[in-house]
Amino acid sequence: KAGVTQTPRYLIKTRGQQVTLSCSPISGHRSVSWYQQTPGQGLQFLFEYFSETQRNKGNFPGRFSGRQFSNSRSEMNVSTLELGDSALYLCASSQGVDTQYFGPGTRLTVL
Amino acid sequence: GQQVMQIPQYQHVQEGEDFTTYCNSSTTLSNIQWYKQRPGGHPVFLIQLVKSGEVKKQKRLTFQFGEAKKNSSLHITATQTTDVGTYFCALLILPGGTSYGKLTFGQGTILTVHP
Numbered sequence: 552k553a554g555v556t557q558t559p560r561y562l563i564k565t566r567g568q569q570v571t572l573s574c575s576p577i578s579g580h581r582s583v584s585w586y587q588q589t590p591g592q593g594l595q596f597l598f599e600y601f602s603e604t605q606r607n608k609g610n611f612p613g614r615f616s617g618r619q620f621s622n623s624r625s626e627m628n629v630s631t632l633e634l635g636d637s638a639l640y641l642c643a644s645s646q647g648v649d650t651q652y653f654g655p656g657t658r659l660t661v662l
Numbered sequence: 663g664q665q666v667m668q669i670p671q672y673q674h675v676q677e678g679e680d681f682t683t684y685c686n687s688s689t690t691l692s693n694i695q696w697y698k699q700r701p702g703g704h705p706v707f708l709i710q711l712v713k714s715g716e717v718k719k720q721k722r723l724t725f726q727f728g729e730a731k732k733n734s735s736l737h738i739t740a741t742q743t744t745d746v747g748t749y750f751c752a753l754l755i756l757p758g759g760t761s762y763g764k765l766t767f768g769q770g771t772i773l774t775v776h777p
C-alpha cells in the first residue's frame with residue numbers, strides 16, 4: 552500500500568496570508584490526525600478527523616482549522632499566518648486507536 | 663491533562679555503546695507508544711505497550727513499561743550509526759467513553775552516534 556502523502560512538501564508564505572495543506576491517508580484508513588512540530592514546542596496535536604467529523608482537537612487558536620472529505624483525504628487551513636506558525640506540519644492516518652502512520656510533512660516557512 | 667517527561671533531551675554515544683531513554687509520568691498511563699524520527703524524516707511507529715511490567719524486544723531495541731504504569735524506557739544495545747535520530751514516547755489519550763484518542767508526545771531524545 553502507498554503511504555501517507557502530503558502536499559506541498561515545502562511552502563513559503565508571508566505574515567497575514569493563509570495556507571491550505573493537504574493529506575491523503577493510507578488506503579482504508581479513515582482517521583486522519585494533524586500535528587505541528589517545532590524545535591521549541593516539539594510535536595503537538597492539532598486535530599483528528601474520522602468520517603468527515605472532527606473527533607478531537609488540540610489547544611490551538613481558531614486560525615487553525617481542518618476538514619475531511621468523503622474519500623478520507625484531509626486538509627488543514629491556517630489563516631492570518633504569524634511568524635510562529637513556521638513549522639513542520641505532519642499528518643498521520645490510522646485504522647484504529649493504535650499505530651499512527653505519519654506522512655513526510657509540509658515544511659511551512661512564514662516570512 | 664496527562665503529560666510525560668522524557669529524558670535525557672540529548673545523548674551522544676560512541677558506536678557500540680548502549681543507549682537508554684526514559685519517559686516518566688505522575689499519573690498512571692493506559693498505554694505508551696514509541697516512535698523514531700530520523701533527521702529530516704517523519705516519526706515512525708516502533709511499538710505500543712499496554713500491560714504493567716511489559717517488556718518487548720525488537721532486535722537490539724528493548725522496550726519496557728513500568729510495573730506501576732507510570733514510566734517506560736527504550737534501551738538500544740550496541741548502538742549503530744543507523745540508530746541516529748530522535749526517539750519519542752507518546753501517550754494515546756482516550757477521552758472517557760470513547761475508543762479513539764489523540765497522541766501526546768514527549769519532548770524526545772536526540773541520539774547521536776559517533777563512528
